Amino acid sequence: MKDKLKTYYKRGTEELTKDNIRAHKLTQEFNNAGVEEFEKKEEIIRTLFGSVGGNPSIEHNFHCDLGYNIHVGENFYAGYNCTILDMAEVIVGDNCMIGPNVGIYTAGHAIEPKDRNKSGYAIPIKIGNNVWIGGSCTILPGVTIEDNSIIAAGSVVIQDVPSNVIMAGNPAKKLKDI
Known part of the structure; x- marks a missing residue:
């Protein structure tokens, strides 16, 4: 099923370069905003991301590839130090x-x-409601994390996570039900 969701891209195309530069300029502006410039930061995130609900909060040193897919x-x-590819x-x-220090990587x-360095593929990632992802976790392409689950700090998530569980380790495995 995940192979059906896989999309392929070629690095360095004019369109991808343009979109990447747009995202980098916006993330640079976000990361250089003053500590108390809350409204400016939120405006940048709303411009960068594809959609944003109420009350977003992102700390300094955020990075992404395109932004509009978030x-x-x-x-x-x-x-x-959150990075979303x-x-x-x-x-x-x-x-x-x-x-x-969390990395969420669709790529x-x-x-x-x-030709590994000339092209790639990407698979969507879905994270449900009320999910807590601990520090220094890595979420890999194609993963779905269902509602109310916790990913313990330092975990590497390589497969789907059901609702209401705590996952930990590398690769992440179920510790217990919530």
Whole structure:
């Protein structure tokens, strides 16, 4: 099923370069905004992202590929040094918290080395409502994290996560039900 969701892209095309520069300019403006410039930061995020619910909060040093493929719900929070590689859509539900140093990566590359650096693929990521992703976690392409789940700090999520569980480790495995 996830292979059907996979999209392919070629690095360095005029359109992709233009979209990437747009995102980098906006993230640079966001990251250089003053600590108390809350309205300016929110305006930049609303311009950068595809859609944003009420009350978004993102800490300093945020990065993304395109921005417009990111969709976040109400009360979204992302800690310091969050990176979202959004070559495919990243959809985040309401009341989600993302700890510091988290990477959410829709992008991947060929296993074979020939032309690996010239193109790639991307698979959407979906994060449900009331999800907490602890610090220094990595969420890989195609993962769905269902509602109310917790990803413990330092985990690497390589497969779908059901609702109401705590996952931990590398690769992340179910610790217990909530």
